[in-house]
Amino acid sequence: MPKPLIFMMGRSPAFIATDRQYARNHMWVQPDGAVCRVGFSAYAVKLLGDVHHLAWSAAPGRAVRSGDPMGFIEGSKATSDLYCPMDGEVAEFNPRVLADPSLINSNLYDDAWLFSLADARGPLLSSEQYLDHLEASWPLAQRLLKGQSSGRDAGAGGKPASDPA
Amino acid sequence: MGAGKNMANSKLAVVLSKDRPGQSEHEILERKILGGLEGRHDLEVTVLPHLYDLANDGPGMEFLRSVGGDLVVLTWLYPRSAYWVLDANGVKGRLGPTISLAEEEIDVPGNPGERAIWCLDLRNQKRPDPFLKEINRIASLAVEPATVAAGQINGRPNWIDEPTAPRWYPVIDFSRCGNCLECLNFCLFGVFGTDADERPIVEQPDACRSGCPACSRICPEGAIMFPQHGDPAIAGDPRISPKDLKLDLSQLFRDSDPLQIAEAERRRALEERERQSRQTAEKPSELPRKGSLDDLVDRIDDMDL
Ligand code: SF4
Ligand code: SF4
Numbered sequence: 001m002p003k004p005l006i007f008m009m010g011r012s013p014a015f016i017a018t019d020r021q022y023a024r025n026h027m028w029v030q031p032d033g034a035v036c037r038v039g040f041s042a043y044a045v046k047l048l049g050d051v052h053h054l055a056w057s058a059a060p061g062r063a064v065r066s067g068d069p070m071g072f073i074e075g076s077k078a079t080s081d082l083y084c085p086m087d088g089e090v091a092e093f094n095p096r097v098l099a100d101p102s103l104i105n106s107n108l109y110d111d112a113w114l115f116s117l118a119d120a121r122g123p124l125l126s127s128e129q130y131l132d133h134l135e136a137s138w139p140l141a142q143r144l145l146k147g148q149s150s151g152r153d154a155g156a157g158g159k160p161a162s163d164p165a
Numbered sequence: 166m167g168a169g170k171n172m173a174n175s176k177l178a179v180v181l182s183k184d185r186p187g188q189s190e191h192e193i194l195e196r197k198i199l200g201g202l203e204g205r206h207d208l209e210v211t212v213l214p215h216l217y218d219l220a221n222d223g224p225g226m227e228f229l230r231s232v233g234g235d236l237v238v239l240t241w242l243y244p245r246s247a248y249w250v251l252d253a254n255g256v257k258g259r260l261g262p263t264i265s266l267a268e269e270e271i272d273v274p275g276n277p278g279e280r281a282i283w284c285l286d287l288r289n290q291k292r293p294d295p296f297l298k299e300i301n302r303i304a305s306l307a308v309e310p311a312t313v314a315a316g317q318i319n320g321r322p323n324w325i326d327e328p329t330a331p332r333w334y335p336v337i338d339f340s341r342c343g344n345c346l347e348c349l350n351f352c353l354f355g356v357f358g359t360d361a362d363e364r365p366i367v368e369q370p371d372a373c374r375s376g377c378p379a380c381s382r383i384c385p386e387g388a389i390m391f392p393q394h395g396d397p398a399i400a401g402d403p404r405i406s407p408k409d410l411k412l413d414l415s416q417l418f419r420d421s422d423p424l425q426i427a428e429a430e431r432r433r434a435l436e437e438r439e440r441q442s443r444q445t446a447e448k449p450s451e452l453p454r455k456g457s458l459d460d461l462v463d464r465i466d467d468m469d470l
Contacts, residue, residue, distance in 0.1 A: 025418050047414055055395030057376045067419060069376030072395030079396055080414035081378065145412055 014042040022130035023085030036120040037113040048075030054101040086122035176209040178232045182216040182240040197293040210322040218329035235307040237283045244284030246392035246401030258282040270403040334370030341388035
């Protein structure tokens with residue numbers, strides 16, 4: 001694999017593979033025959049911590065749009081709903097990752113692809129553009145995460161943790 | 166039916182609510198439990214489709230509302246979500262402690278005079294025996310005998326075959342709800358309303374966006390459950406309080422470009438509107454959900470992501 005790009009998350013480096021494209025929601029996209037494989041970027045995996053739970057709410061064969069809810073993931077540091085990065089049709093969910101979600105930590109750019117999309121359409125970023133995107137959105141991401149950890153007991157005030165629908 | 170006139174009044178109602186189709190292991194467990202209950206004259210066993218998918222005015226919920234005495238419900242849900250799904254459909258009672266829900270985990274204020282609802286979580290055990298043992302224990306405890314609907318055959322389960330499809334909607338835990346009405350203000354799809362006492366109710370459950378659990382995350386009391394969600398804290402696990410929730414990255418992992426979000430929402434809403442106006446082609450003047458579309462675009466513009 002060619003030399004990866006590096007994004008520093010505080011003092012911790014996230015390696016961004018240069019042999020594929022990225023969606024803004026921190027997933028990588030790589031063509032594989034007739035479909036596109038989708039996985040998490042190192043940045044996303046670092047935020048999640050050790051992944052131990054993954055569940056899909058969409059089904060293979062279903063037409064999806066960019067931003068559609070597709071499932072749920074839980075790591076040692078965080079949880080998240082999962083959203084589709086592009087328009088297309090769900091071809092397959094990676095059975096190996098479903099059986100052992102910790103693959104996402106050990107082999108995120110190869111074995112741990114999450115799902116594949118047929119007829120995938122939508123804007124993507126090159127690895128350099130994704131690095132720019134990370135740099136530009138890092139202050140905001142930090143604000144969001146800090147806001148959550150300090151605002152946890154504050155109750156109803158502040159912005160909702162997730163936008164509606 | 167002539168012989169057993171009083172029989173129906175001395176039975177404990179046991180309801181097995183099946184999982185959604187397609188889980189063969191689950192079907193096997195269901196069948197084994199039903200087999201173990203066969204021929205029991207102290208029980209009235211009824212088989213229903215998945216509790217969460219039953220329609221409020223369908224035969225399944227109608228049957229559940231007709232049970233007057235103690236009620237044992239076996240479902241593929243956390244007892245807490247099963248209980249509040251029943252509550253939302255007018256099936257009320259106090260929550261009884263079971264192998265699936267320890268006494269100290271019950272936060273529903275029940276009064277001891279009320280009939281009990283005993284919820285068993287079928288996901289807890291792979292074998293039928295613990296459930297059968299637990300039903301025996303409850304049957305011996307159920308001092309207030311169940312009054313069940315007439316027309317059932319003794320010793321044989323009664324199957325209610327209501328056609329169902331997988332649904333997705335919020336369920337409110339009123340033992341936690343603080344009545345702030347944040348949920349009502351937050352949801353853009355008009356899912357919530359209020360009852361006569363100004364308490365939130367899930368008024369339009371099927372308007373909820375499939376897969377979206379957003380309002381459960383904004384509820385300050387952790388009172389909104391989505392029983393089919395992958396996160397135990399959202400699906401109704403009583404051991405996890407909302408304060409224990411981990412960081413939620415959903416906003417980051419959705420899309421961090423506000424223009425793109427707004428555009429996707431707008432496109433989706435427009436398509437929805439087109440679809441609906443095609444359906445109501447005779448009355449094209451009625452453009453549904455215009456207000457909520459504008460509202461939605463405004464709110465997205467407000468977001469500072
Ligand atoms: S947001 Fe939660 S606490 Fe507030 S009214 Fe809705 S359910 Fe109740
Ligand atoms: S999940 Fe989303 S669409 Fe459903 S009720 Fe909550 S906010 Fe509304």
